[in-house]
Amino acid sequence: MTAASYKFMIPIVFLLMIVASGFAQSGAGFQKDYRLLRSSNGIADKGFYWFTVIGQTPAIQKLLAADPTLSGFCKARISLLRSHATDTCSWASSMLTDFRFTIADSAEVANALLSLYRANTAAFDEMINHQLRPSGCYQRFIAGSNEKFLLDAWSQTIIGINFIIDRYGLGKRLRYYAIDSASYNINGEYYRAALKDLFAWLSEGADTMNLFFQPSLTIAMQLMALNDRDEAARFEPLEEGENKAAAAAVRSTDWKKYKFATIVVPGEGPELTTVALDPLGRMRCNLAIARYHDGLAPFIIVSGGFVHPFHTPYAEAFEMKRYLLTQGIPESAIIIEPQARHTTTNLRNANRLMIRYGIPITMPSDIVSTKSQIDYIVLPQGHFDQRNLRELGYLPYKEKNRISIHEASYYPVMESLHMDPYDPLDP
Incomplete structure (x- = not known):
């Protein structure tokens, strides 16, 4: 495999991980009879499929919500969301940056997921073996054990969420800027006001979020919606x-x-x-x-x-x-x-x-x-x-x-x- 084929990875995260122990279902991937699950957000389904699966797997939801580290992430970001609904922050950089996952954040979540997996292997294996592997959505990760599969999926998720916030919230340039970019000037008066109203609106539903990824994922999805960027789900x-x-x-x-x-x-x-x-x-x-x-x-x-x-x-x-x-x-x-x-x-x-x-x-x-x-x-x-x-x-x-x-x-x-x-x- 070439160096380019490892572009999904964040090496610093994996330096913190212990070598995967089990090899349950290692190598098993797409199954032709598998039917993809759907949520109310088709864009999230296409880009963050394991979150869609978690949304329909109560046992895993319960484990994630109860974990002190992961619940701490959720509470901190909900608090941040609520504060931006009424504070004086008016620039995209001041409102959105802390919803990204830093390298330290990513490593902390990865370690929490690793501990949860090892303490509840059967529940996670059920989800991975019967949903994530056969879905094909993570086909490039199938050679590893389920433990590594889970961490690889998380590493890819960090990239996806940060990428959306960076490009459609913070204005970083995309590779194909002429066709894929944000719809508005992110530092313009309209967009700044729209972001402020977005936070106020989302604060009303903040009590429904209890999983570590939901605040950041919600912000990312709303940035896509704010820019009318629903192409990934059209016709589906x-x-x-x-x-x-x-x-x-x-x-x-x-x-x-x-x-x-x-x-x-x-x-x-x-x-x-x-x-x-x-x-x-x-x-x-x-x-x-x-x-x-x-x-x-x-x-x-x-x-x-x-x-x-x-x-x-x-x-x-x-x-x-x-x-x-x-x-x-x-x-x-x-x-x-x-x-x-x-x-x-x-x-x-x-x-x-x-x-x-x-x-x-x-x-x-x-x-x-x-x-x-x-x-x-x-x-x-x-x-x-x-x-x-x-x-x-x-x-x-x-x-x-x-x-x-x-x-x-x-x-x-x-x-x-x-x-x-x-x-x-x-x-």
Whole structure:
């Protein structure tokens, strides 16, 4: 594993941890029959799934609420939340910074979780073995023991919460600033007033929080809401909506008839706010239509979210589906993936749907796109590979191979299921 693949970790935290002792279910990961749990917050479900599981696991809730260290964190941050509802703090930095988890905070929580796990192994193993491992959301952690799995999940959570507070509260620059940034000037008068009102509003419900992560998670989720950044949850659950017909068709597909499992079409974001489907996106759809009619694959996966221009009302995948329908492609053959914001996540997210819907990843899939994008994906200098390693920490494909001027084949990898704490708009 490359150095980049360890980007989730906070080494200082793990220097404080004792080597994991048990190996219960080590190596067990995604199970095809597992159904993801849902809470009232779809964004939190996508980025912080083990908190969703805890919310539906009373035994673990009770243990976390009773722990002196963890309950101390919760009480201190609730007190802070209430104080900001009425104090004179008026800048984002003064109101939000202390809801981040410092290295010392993280280590203290990790040690408390470790002690709880060792004193209540059966209860935690039940949650990990029957929910977290089979969910696939932490697929990159499955090689370790349950003890290490728990600590790795916590380490990733710290990154995710801090990342949201830093970017959508404190104004730190995102990698793709032009499309992913905060909606407002965080030091502007409107945003400062909105934050103050947010704290006053949240203080009314503070009594309902009794778990150590809830104050900081609530702040993070409300920062996303304040910026209208709910892209990660739009169209969900896909298998009950836009992808219902195709997900049902997967179960009766005779895969032996096809060369490829799917045709994957990455989207192209329009440059104009008045354009729903970019001309290059339409061109890519036409290329896919020809290959579908040639019988190469039973499904077309169109991938792309609400990306260009900034805060566009159009999702690339949804608009491509609309176009495919007008060209006679049946809805049962179209799978939309409406969250990807970059070429790296086009493939990763398409893989996720293949795996969860039961499309065989032992068959290759066919990436179909315009020449310039296929050139980039298969560039011999490996820039695309390097970008995936840098941004995701792994390659979401194997045996990538150019087929034609407009095509490249590849095999999906299971690691694609793993949540990404560095991309709250598409974790």
